[in-house]
Amino acid sequence: MEPSACPSLTKGELRYDFGDTAETTPLLMMYTLGHKFMPPSIHAGGLRYHGMSPDGEPCPKAGFDGSPGIPPDQVFEQATLFAQTEGIVPAPESAHAIAAVAEEAIKARDGGPKSACFCSISPDMGCST
Numbered sequence: 001m002e003p004s005a006c007p008s009l010t011k012g013e014l015r016y017d018f019g020d021t022a023e024t025t026p027l028l029m030m031y032t033l034g035h036k037f038m039p040p041s042i043h044a045g046g047l048r049y050h051g052m053s054p055d056g057e058p059c060p061k062a063g064f065d066g067s068p069g070i071p072p073d074q075v076f077e078q079a080t081l082f083a084q085t086e087g088i089v090p091a092p093e094s095a096h097a098i099a100a101v102a103e104e105a106i107k108a109r110d111g112g113p114k115s116a117c118f119c120s121i122s123p124d125m126g127c128s129t
Contacts, residue, residue, distance in 0.1 A: 003075075006039050008033050009031050013031065013032060015030075028051070030051035030052060031052040033051070037050040075095050078095065079092075082095075101117070
């Protein structure tokens with residue numbers, strides 16, 4: 001799962017780009033939306049970054065589609081529910097994984113697969129499952 005507002009893996013290009021908008025970093029190989037990309041102002045902290053490590057490249061090859069599908073308001077709604085029921089306040093990055101697994105749980109309730117699991121890692125470190 002990646003944020004719908006910054007879908008660098010699914011909508012970005014694998015190429016060299018700057019790591020910052022001031023163009024002061026060395027060029028880095030990454031999936032990028034372009035260093036001039038500006039996400040919506042409502043979008044959360046670390047999830048505003050325009051690029052993702054090329055370590056994410058095996059994800060599509062392994063069958064993970066990296067769907068950017070869940071908008072920020074739904075992500076934070078699920079994070080709030082998770083905090084209220086589990087007593088853990090998730091970081092925005094983890095909240096995306098929580099929202100994705102909540103979507104899968106709803107599908108299971110409606111006749112889909114009966115189990116779901118999630119593991120949240122930083123978006124620039126590759127796949128989240």
